[in-house]
Amino acid sequence: MAIGNLANIKNKRVLVVGTGNSGKAAVQAMVKLGAQVSVQDSKTKQEIDPQLLTFFKDKSVTCYLGCQPERMSDFDILILSPGVSPELEFVKDAQAAGAEVIGELEIAYRVGHGNYVAITGTNGKTTTTTLVGEIYKAAERKTYVVGNIGIAVISKALSAEEDSWMITETSSFQLETIKEFTPEVSAILNLTPDHLDRHKTMENYGLAKANIFKNQNESQYCVMNYDDKVCWKLAKNCRAKVVPFSRLEELKFGAFVKNEKIVIADETGQLTEICGVEELQIPGTHNLENALAACAIAYFGGIEPEVIAKVLREFRGVEHRIEACGEIDGIRFVNDSKGTNPDAAIKAIEAMKNNIILIAGGYDKNSTYDEFVAAFDGRVKALLLLGKTAPKIKAAAEAAGFTNIMMLKDMEECVREGYRMAEPGDVVLLSPACASWDMYTSFEQRGRHFKSCVHALER
Numbered sequence: 001m002a003i004g005n006l007a008n009i010k011n012k013r014v015l016v017v018g019t020g021n022s023g024k025a026a027v028q029a030m031v032k033l034g035a036q037v038s039v040q041d042s043k044t045k046q047e048i049d050p051q052l053l054t055f056f057k058d059k060s061v062t063c064y065l066g067c068q069p070e071r072m073s074d075f076d077i078l079i080l081s082p083g084v085s086p087e088l089e090f091v092k093d094a095q096a097a098g099a100e101v102i103g104e105l106e107i108a109y110r111v112g113h114g115n116y117v118a119i120t121g122t123n124g125k126t127t128t129t130t131l132v133g134e135i136y137k138a139a140e141r142k143t144y145v146v147g148n149i150g151i152a153v154i155s156k157a158l159s160a161e162e163d164s165w166m167i168t169e170t171s172s173f174q175l176e177t178i179k180e181f182t183p184e185v186s187a188i189l190n191l192t193p194d195h196l197d198r199h200k201t202m203e204n205y206g207l208a209k210a211n212i213f214k215n216q217n218e219s220q221y222c223v224m225n226y227d228d229k230v231c232w233k234l235a236k237n238c239r240a241k242v243v244p245f246s247r248l249e250e251l252k253f254g255a256f257v258k259n260e261k262i263v264i265a266d267e268t269g270q271l272t273e274i275c276g277v278e279e280l281q282i283p284g285t286h287n288l289e290n291a292l293a294a295c296a297i298a299y300f301g302g303i304e305p306e307v308i309a310k311v312l313r314e315f316r317g318v319e320h321r322i323e324a325c326g327e328i329d330g331i332r333f334v335n336d337s338k339g340t341n342p343d344a345a346i347k348a349i350e351a352m353k354n355n356i357i358l359i360a361g362g363y364d365k366n367s368t369y370d371e372f373v374a375a376f377d378g379r380v381k382a383l384l385l386l387g388k389t390a391p392k393i394k395a396a397a398e399a400a401g402f403t404n405i406m407m408l409k410d411m412e413e414c415v416r417e418g419y420r421m422a423e424p425g426d427v428v429l430l431s432p433a434c435a436s437w438d439m440y441t442s443f444e445q446r447g448r449h450f451k452s453c454v455h456a457l458e459r
Contacts, residue, residue: 018081025152103177112157121189284351330424337447345433362434
């Protein structure tokens with residue numbers, strides 16, 4: 001449990017690195033707690049929101065915009081936004097000069113209150129976090145759904161109470177910079193190659209994810225995907241009680257499928273049936289895995305099975321993840337902008353039926369696309385590509401013998417062309433297999449743009 005320790009912040013010299021959602025929230029919290037606050041961003045003053053600049057000025061926040069501080073010894077604490085690498089030279093200089101380098105998640109845990117449920121993994125984090133949040137709310141617990149889902153943890157941590165629950169989506173970037181952060185229940189949903197431009201190797205990526213349980217003890221729980229062997233290997237280093245979940249095997253302990261029902265086996269082996277697999281409203285085998293993980297998190301977090309079952313039967317998913325967003329002339333349009341890596345996009349393709357016109361491409365995170373293309377397997381009839389990775393994906397597709405490919409300049413062209421070539425019963429699916437940062441500020445902006453392009457077809 002986080003028990004706010006505010007005394008360690010007052011008058012400390014704090015540099016917040018990054019002015020996105022996480023950075024802005026950290027600056028506001030540090031100002032409120034009486035720190036001497038500075039902020040740094042690679043963006044210049046002209047690129048920053050004028051209202052934010054006014055706030056910095058009003059609160060006497062020193063700004064280093066488009067530049068870096070000359071003396072890193074001037075700071076006691078650096079708070080890094082998730083997109084900022086701890087390997088940056090000026091960050092390492094600050095550390096060498098004696099500054100503590102942490103992230104917004106860690107500082108929120110230190111100064112705030114409440115009990116944490118922390119969820120990570122390559123894919124499924126947002127769906128599972130949202131689902132767990134709905135279950136905790138239905139159980140009438142004081143619940144905040146925060147983290148990588150789009151709401152900075154620290155923006156809610158200061159107002160949380162000791163009996164509050166912080167249901168927290170955590171990325172590998174956030175977990176790189178934790179020191180004391182300790183969830184009551186943690187979860188690792190899966191591990192497939194992602195963010196290798198930052199982590200360099202899968203081993204480093206896995207170690208970053210494993211930080212989620214590094215401070216947990218034997219009385220706490222860590223939920224882990226038994227079917228994902230790369231993920232499951234991490235369990236051997238976990239001191240918490242490891243709760244497996246499996247879509248493929250019946251278990252003696254954990255959450256699994258038995259006779260087409262989601263069931264939980266507790267520590268004594270006693271079975272509790274939650275609901276039927278066919279009762280889930282979210283499509284795809286990957287969402288069955290997300291539901292199993294959410295069941296395990298909630299059940300071992302002390303939530304009644306009846307509450308879990310009710311929410312599972314009603315939950316319809318999250319925006320930008322296999323989101324139905326229109327049908328025109330018998331052609332369905334599906335927004336899976338959150339498919340920001342090949343494995344996530346594969347799951348979206350598998351959740352559809354045949355006759356997919358697939359829109360893909362974006363920012364290159366050093367991913368490979370052979371498995372992505374292999375998943376087309378007769379389902380995908382045309383591939384429309386945009387963004388920086390378009391040539392790379394095209395080359396992978398052609399090497400596999402798939403040639404119905406078009407490279408287009410933007411989302412409007414992709415949606416119009418998808419609609420033009422589609423026939424009734426087809427699906428135009430946006431599942432990019434890439435991040436959005438080459439053309440958009442976020443996958444949310446990309447998804448909203450796709451939906452606006454679809455709606456423009458209707459006019």
